[in-house]
Every structure is written in C-alpha cells, then in structure tokens.
Amino acid sequence: MVSKNDTGKIINVTIDGRPVKVPEGTTILHAAQSVGVFLPTLCYLKEVNDIGACRVCVVEVEGYGRLVTSCNTAVKEGMVIHTNSPQARETRRVNVELILSQHDTQCASCVRSGNCVLQTVANDLGIIYNNYKKDVPKGNWNKSFPLIRHESKCIKCMRCIQYCNNVQNIGVWDSINSGGRTTVGVSGGRSISESDCSLCGQCITHCPVGALRVRDDTDRVFEALADPDRITVVQIAPAVRVAWGETLGLNREFANVKRLVAAFRKMGFDYVFDTTFSADLTIMEEGSEFVRILTGKDKRRRPLFTSCCPGWVRFVKSHYPDMVDQLSTAKSPQQMFGAVAKTYLAELLQVDPSKIFCVSVMPCVAKKSECDLPTMRDDNGMPDVDCVLTTREIDRMIKAEHILPTQLEEEEFDDFAGIGSGAGVIFGAAGGVMEAALRSVYYLITGENPTVEAFSDVRGRNGWREATYFIKGDPIRVAVVSGLGNARKLIEALRTGEVQYDFVEVMSCPGGCAGGGGQPITPGQEKALERGESLYGIDRASSLRFSHENPEVRQMYEYYSDKPMMERVQHKLHTDHSRWHMPLSPNHK
C-alpha cells in the first residue's frame, strides 16, 4: 500500500490542465477521480491490490521520461499530469492488446460478458483488432469443484491471491512459476479439492474477468424442470431478494422477492418457498442450544459459534479443528429446509419424497459444497437439497427463459414454508443471525418479547463488533465478525484470553451473505452494506419480527407435537460437523 503520510498537508497538482488540491498521500488515480477524470484500471482493487501489474492506468508526468501507474503513485507538489497524452494512450492500448493476446476472448460464451473489466477497458479504448500473435495458455482444473478457474482467461492481476491472503487470511492462491510463465495457482502445489479453500467465493466476485467462476448447475435444474415426474421445489435465501435484480437492470424496490417468486413460477417450479422460514427454524434450534449452554445443561466450551455459514465451517475445520465442537449443531437454514422438504412438506403435500427435486437459491458458493456433504442426506443417501444455484445463476436462467423481468407481477410464496419473520430476513446481513437469535433467546429465557430493536448494536460497518446484553440480570457477551481474516483475529484473541464471549456469529464474506460470493458482480463496487440495509428495511416493514412467532414454524413443531431439541426433530435439524473430512490448512500447527 502507498503509505498514507497523513500530515493533513494539501498538495497542488495539475491534471489534464485543471488545478487539483488533494491531501498528501493521495494517488494520482484518486486525485484524477476527484475532478471527474476516470482512468481505466484493470488489476487495481481498492485497499486490496495496488501492485501495478497491468500497466493500464499509466499516465504521463511532465519532466519524467517514463510513464507512471496512477493507481499506486502518490501525487507530489507541483506535478503536472496528462492522463491521455498520445504516449499514455498508445502505451495503454499496447498493454491491453498484450493482455488480450494471452486471453481467451471467447466473450460470447463467458459468464462475465457484460461485466468483464477487460472487455470494458478494451471496448472503451476502441480496440477492434489485435497486432499480436494469439498465445493463450491452457490449464487443467477439476470441473466438478464448485470453484472453477480458467487459466486461459486469467490476466495475472493477482487480486485473488491478495484477497484470499490479506482479507480472508487463508492463502489458497499463490503466484507460481517465474518469468513469462508466471501465473496463479493453488499454493503449496496442491489441487483445489485438497486445499483448505473455504469456498467463500470472494476471489470470484473480485476477479476482473471470467478466470474464476462458480460451477454452473443450471443445466441440472432445467433438466428437472423438464421432467414431468419430478416435483420441483425451490427455496430463496434472504440475501438473494435484495440483489437478484442488480444485473437485470432493475431497481431494488422493484426487484423484490415476490417478483422473484413469480419468475420461478414462470420457469415452471412446482413450489416456491422461503429460506427465511427455515432461518426461523434455525433460530429456534440454535437459540435453544445456546440457552442450554447458558443454563449449564450443555457443558461445552464457550463461546458457541453459529454454523449457518458453510464457508466458516470449512474454515474452522481446516484451521482450528480443535474448536469444531464449539460450532452450533443446528443445520443451516438451507439444510433445515432440505430436511423439512423431503419429510414434513412431502407429507403435507402428499408427494413421494424421492420425486422431489429440491433447489436452493443462495448468495453463496460454499452452499454448493454443503448440500453435497455426506451428513446432509437421509438414511438412504438421498440428498436433502439436490442442487444449489447462486444468485448469478438464477439471473442467467431468467434471461435464458426469456422472462422479461420488468413485466413480472408480485406473487406469494407457497403455503407451509412460505412465511418468514423479519428476524429470518436479516440472516442475510452480517450481525443478523445474532440479532435474530437474541430476540428469541430473550423470549426463551424470560417468556416475554424484548423490544424489537433491543439488540441492534451488533449491526454496523466494522468487521468485528461486540456487545454485552443483560437478560434477567445475567450478562451475555456476544460478538459478530464477517470476513475470515476478522474471524481469525477474533479466534486468536479468544485463544490468548484477550477476549471472552458466550456467543459468536461468523460470516465468511465481508458484510455477510449480502456480500456473498454467489451474488451479482458490479466491478469496482462493494454492495454488501447497501444490500444489508435493504434487508433491515424489510425487517422493519415486517409485521412478524420474531422467529418464535412464525406461525408456520409453530405449525411444524405442533405437527410433530414435540418441543425443540426433542429427539425426532433433532435428528433432522441438527448435524455432526465432525463426520466429514476437510483438508487441514498447511499452516495448521
């Protein structure tokens, strides 16, 4: 990073003939942006990557013979900068052509066509032919893994390495080889499937091109929809409803969940349900589990960690295997829904569970691996959730089905698993699970509802937030982290005794599921916070704010006429995280 010599000093420079005043330490790129000059960038990723690899943002500085990269060069007093001088323009063009000479430019069949940074930069520069010989590298990849990398599309910007290493603090990616063969690979010479990849998918959403993508499972869903013998059931995760319209040109108010329900009905799904229903279920189970720990009936080490984020579960298993027993045994909302769909819902709908094809729509990459776990199947090996689609995949399906999103009318979810509380909706924002859980934990302990906003302190922008609440006079110390780098900091602090908590929510992706690795990509923009705000808005507008008041959840428990944690339900709604294998991190001591 360029050092922020924050002396408060103001620097005067001239950019394209206009005088500019910026604080010392500002980069040329940001100084230019401050006066409306937007330079093309490719490898640069704010606060994550400023290694100046692509040389696309080069500008001319008077008095200096060579061009400089604007992304990582700080302005100096009196600098006279020309962002589009003939030399800068020509050099930028040559560098983009060189990148294109090694890039598989089959844009027509690329998932990033339309929001690819390289495509935009090349188009903007008016590159319509290339002077260089095409020399596209080939690579091998396990195409059955949820995260797929195309060597032929990688532009070696190293963003994925930097993000995984510096933000998520895992280090799955590394720069391999040297010289002209330098590229990105899985660190330590491992294959991706034997690596400690959490599958957070942040490398995908921060890849400027289509080199990293999620495994596309839309074919399997189309196939099931076309099969008259299959009963197709889809569940929609909370965070999907505030993001699905972004790359379809819809505003967030219009692209609400009811229109998404309508889109799925148009595609031919037999039943459309809401994961928010099972989020409420998760709160009931996890909340009860926490109350048992609080009251000493469950003697496990504290804190209890949430387990609804499968990226986080993968992270714990590979980096802190001795803490796996501190994860809540409650299944994630996706898997609770799956378990319910092929038992309870099948009974109510009077259908053969083996005929159900259960699809979930998630903002997440790791969910694709979660539904495949051996522990997420019934006794005959039938998976509870058959297929997971990311928000990006369902956007592609909407387009493929020629559905005009602007013409969609609002429709309601189907009965029995179509009602979710506002508490369930905020699962999609960092801090939301904790807040939802505390609303019901309060009820479970006191028999009364708290004021709805009683636990809203755990919301906010920081990646690591903490609060202490008193319920019946007893303090409950809670923390919320999002981003695995923050999770590691918190765990290290727990392990050295610097901090103590009773209950901790962890989300792999910065900002929680709203910023999930399966969400739509808008290059250069982090949308987790605004999406999260929308989720809180839905909660505020909801007439149902507590998971324990969800009538359909109550209905289900009554159907089984058991209390939460009772054996029959527990078997379906809880899991044993130790019963599947996750490769250890190479750094694990």
Added chain:
Amino acid sequence: MPPESQTEKVLRELYGIVLRRVASGASLLCPVDMVTAFLKLCHAQSCGKCVPCRIGLGQLIAMLEDVLNGNATNATVALIENTARSIYASADCAIGFGAAEMVLNGLKGFREDYIAHIKDKQCSVQCEQGAPCMSLCPAGVEIPGYIALIAEERYADAIRLIRRDNPFPTVCGYVCEHPCEAKCRRHILDDAVNIRGLKRFAADNAGYVPPPEKYPETGKRVAVIGAGPAGLTAAYYLALMGHSVEVFEKREQLGGMLRYGIPRYRLPSDKLDNDIRAILDTGIKVRTGIEVGRDVGLDMLREEYDAIFISIGAHTDKKLKIPGTEGPDVLPAIEMLRGLGAGVHKDFTGKTVNVIGGGNVAMDAARSAMRLGARRVNIVYRRRQQDMTALPEEVEGAIAEGCDLITLCAPHSIERNAEGNIKALWVQPQLAGPIVDGRPLPIDAAEPRHRIPCDLIIVAIGQAIESENFGKARIPLDRDAICAGGDSSVLDHPGIFAGGDCVTGPATVIKAIAAGKVAAANIDEYLGFHHPIKADVDIPAPGMIKTEAWGRANMVEREAAVRKQDFEMIEEPLSGEAACLEASRCLRCDHYGYGTYWADRRRKW
C-alpha cells in the same frame, strides 16, 4: 587490429549489460526456465561449425521448452540427458561442451523441478521476488524504507526502522559485509546502491535514538550467555517483548567480537557503545566477568530462568600444525586482536611479521601489526589473492598500507635460532589445482621450499568454539559447535536455545544478529507468547525513480601512509550531498516490481 565497428561496440556494451543483469538475478527462479534462457545465449554464441553444438543445442532448447510448456514426458528428460551427454562428449570446443555440461549439471541439481513441470505442469520452486536487498539481508532489514527516510533527512526514523530487525544499525553501518548490495537491481542500470554507506550516514547523524516502548512485563526470565551481536540482539528483542533479561558475559565489556575482534580503525569504540547503550536502555541486566560453566553452572541457570540463549561465539583459534609453533612469538590472531580490543597495544617496532591466512581476520591482524610499528608485514597464503575469503577491499587496504602478499605458499615449518627465537617461516610453493566449490585446491608445486625471514608469526587460519563446558553439561556438540535447530532450539533441552558463531562457526555480524532475532522469536513462542515486533515509522511513498545511469557514491579512505600510524577510523563518511544523491539512486524495489506484493507480507515479525 582493425578499429572496433559500431556493431562490435554495441555488442561489447551488451555483454557488460548482460553480466550486470545476470549478477542481479533473483536467487530463486524457475531453474529450467533459466537454463533454457542461457542455452539460447550459448546457441547464439555457437560458430556453427560442429553438429552437436549447431543442431544439438537447438534440439535441447526445443525439448526444454516442451518441459516448460507441460508437453513433455519422462522420456523427454531421458532424451535431454542423452543428447547433452553426446554434445558434451563430441563438441569441438567449450562453447558446445560447456553448454552441455550446464544442462547435465542442472539435471543433477534440480531434476525434481523437471519432474514437477512434467507431472504437475508447474514449477516446484517458490519464487519470492521481493526487494533483492531485503531478501538477501539475513536479518531482513527494510532497506528501501530506511533509504527513503534518509533521503528525507529523517535519520532517527531510519534508525528506528532498522532496529525493528537489527539493533546494531551503527555497527552494521561500519562493518557489515553488506550481502544486500550483491543483487541490488540498480546493477542493471549502473552499480549497486551504497547501502552500508547510507546506513552509516544515518547512524552518524541520528543522535541518540531511544529504544521503542516495551510490551507489558510477562514475568518470564531469560538468561543470555555471551554478549556478542547474537546475544545482545536476542536480549534486546526479548526485553522489548516484556521478558526480564539477564546477560552473562565472560569478559569485562560487552560486544563480543565487535569489541574483541574487530580493530578500532574499522569500528570505533564509541560507535559500538552507541548501539549497546540503546540495547541496554530496554532494561537488560548485565553481569560481566562471569563465565558460565566455571563461575556459574548451566544447570543452575536452567533452574532459575524460564529460558536460556547460548551465544558464546567462536573465540579461540585453530592451531597451525607445523614444527616450531611453540613459543610466545607464534601468536594466534584473535588473541592479538582481543588484546587490542581490551586496550593492550604490543610494540612490534622494527619487527618483521608473517601473518598466515587469507581471511578478514588475517587482514585485521596484518593491518594492526603495521599500526603496532612492524617494519615489515607479510601475508602468507597458500592460494591466490582472488581466492582469499577476506573482502577484496580489506585485502586492497592491507596492500595500500604496505603489507606484502606472499601467495601460493603453504607453511611448512618454523626456523628458530639457538636462543629459540624465530628466524624464518619455511614454505612450500603451491600451484592452483582443480576447482572445488568455486576455489582451486592448492597443490604442492615441484619447486623447492624456501624461507621467509621474520621475527614473529601471527596465525589466522580459523577460529574454534570454547564449548567444552557446555559439552560437559550434556549440550549436544558437533565437533566444537553447539547443535541447534533452525528455530535455534537445542535438541532434548526444552527452554535452551543457541545461535550465532557458536552454532554456525565463525560467520558475519549480520548473520549473528539474524540468529539472535530468530532465537528471540522462538523463545517468546516457547514462553507462550507471540509479540510482533513492529516499527512505528511511516515509510515515505516512493516518488519518481531516477533511472538515468549515475555513478555510485563511494566512501573515501584516509591516506594509507597516514592512517597506518594510528588506530583511528580509516573510512571517511559520505558527505551530506553525496548521501542525498546516493539515496536517490535507490529503485524502491519495495514498491516497484513485485515489491508491494511482498512488502506488505513482511512489515512485522
């Protein structure tokens, strides 16, 4: 000879550029790729007469490219090997068989990388293309950062930044062997940055810089045995980490070889004291005049302290095994230098002194003998001048001060007169023999032995470690060296660590400092902590880099005829003007190139 053509001139310059560029190459790159690249150079050099060289090298290149591109099989490697053997066996001249030999050596030296390219379709080497100076500094000092601070005249901040990794900024400014300069990327343009000179400039101009704030007290106690660079470095960082540190030193004063080995004309006492003062200001307790194993037992220390670091250095000499060495006129060099360090100046007035050896200690002894009044000083060495392990500038300095080099002469015996006084050193002339590890072995020449008259012989043929007492305390030894792992822990002795010369044998100051740093980190971990060491210094953002070829600012030395009469500092500092220009030559590889990518990964330890 016809005048040089334009093409010849450009080619001659190109060769110079290639030499400098190759010299600045990173230590770890894809070796198969590098061999392929060199092979292309060899092929271009071929005159084209002979088949093996003209065609064979081209075929080798094609096969190596296949390996690199993942298009090869194990059969390809076998064919590469066969082809290279045939070229080696049948090429007419060195252009061909030298190229083939390089390929064969590579197949021996990094065969696993060929296999990795074939099997995994990627290179097995983990390259780290950070700033070359930082990569080569054993202690990992953030060199571009402090040079940038010097350019801004922020000398105290430069010292603070250096001290994050090395608590001896002054000492290293004076005597570091500066491995950092070897691959300075500035070589590609002109010449390495004078890194040591700049560091000295910062140290000379910073004034007293107190140590940074310590971590809260941990209540743990650590004993450090030996107050040389390794011991004091470990003590310094352990103290900063909040541990209570006590240093045991056998001699009267602190510094180890820095005080008792390096002559004052290279490192003045007050400069050494400057660093030691800041180290001690962390609150380290010092107990001098105590020899562990004699005055206090290691077992007792082990009971009293939570951890122990052994850093006793290599303070005894290797004996010359020829007839006639008994007597006070055959002097071990380190004993003589130790005396000088303690302020004992012997009088060599009018004497002829033969110094045996070719290392830095031999040069120190020879130049000191000159200063003690010797009439004549001969440096007798069994190999050639370029094979000496002493730094070239030390050898040149000795010659300038009037020492004579007598090379290719192996000591045979010492001739004494009836009174038992030395008359001469008899030597056996040598020839440069086959090259082993980069230096030719000396072999006896057929010429007769001859005598080199002298009154005194100083022996500088190596150092040994006084480790018997530790051996008796069951510390594992390899000959005289203490056995310690890469993390400096001593096997089967939890809580006991060792590092520096007493583990590695005599090495450089900066290596000893690095050993102390490694030990401190591992002792901290052993005690159940992890205190990151950081420097609270803002490193200036790099500006435009001066890329025009520009001469390196060198330090000048006092006139030889004058300086050889005293023990005052030889080397003059850079002037402010020169230092400023020199600092501006730094290419800021911590930022440019792959610098940013790597720099952020190592700003604390």
